[in-house]
Amino acid sequence: MEKIGAEPAEPNVEWLYAMAYAYWRLGDTAQEDAGVKRMVRTFPESAMTGDALNYYLFRATGERKERGRPWERELAIAHPDSPQARSALIISFLCRC
Numbered sequence: 001m002e003k004i005g006a007e008p009a010e011p012n013v014e015w016l017y018a019m020a021y022a023y024w025r026l027g028d029t030a031q032e033d034a035g036v037k038r039m040v041r042t043f044p045e046s047a048m049t050g051d052a053l054n055y056y057l058f059r060a061t062g063e064r065k066e067r068g069r070p071w072e073r074e075l076a077i078a079h080p081d082s083p084q085a086r087s088a089l090i091i092s093f094l095c096r097c
Contacts, residue, residue, distance in 0.1 A: 013043040017052050029064065032056070040071045049075075050084030 008015060020035030036056045039049040053075070057068050076085035 013039060013046045013048045016042070017048045020052050020056075024059070033064065033067065036068070037071055040075050044075050044079040044084075045082045047083045050082065050087055053084055054087065 011019075016035055016039045020032050020039065023029075023031040023035055033056075036052050039046070039052050043049045053068070053072055057065060057072065060068055072084065075082060079085055
């Protein structure tokens with residue numbers, strides 16, 4: 001992580017995405033969780049946020065998956081036109097069939 005450098009004063013969605021992925025690869029689940037949650041709150045309309053959240057929910061199990069589901073629900077309610085809201089709606093529909 002030292003090679004990456006310090007966090008920018010105002011990190012963009014690409015930086016947050018890269019860091020969440022890096023923390024996942026390093027096995028630092030607390031930092032990964034914080035990064036994905038920060039993306040959801042800071043960049044809810046970004047397709048990269050949706051991708052990070054989908055990837056998180058796909059890999060997560062147990063308590064971590066349960067912790068991530070409300071992030072998706074809150075994002076979909078607050079930002080119904082976001083790529084993630086559309087994706088969540090389709091997945092929800094398909095899982096009920």
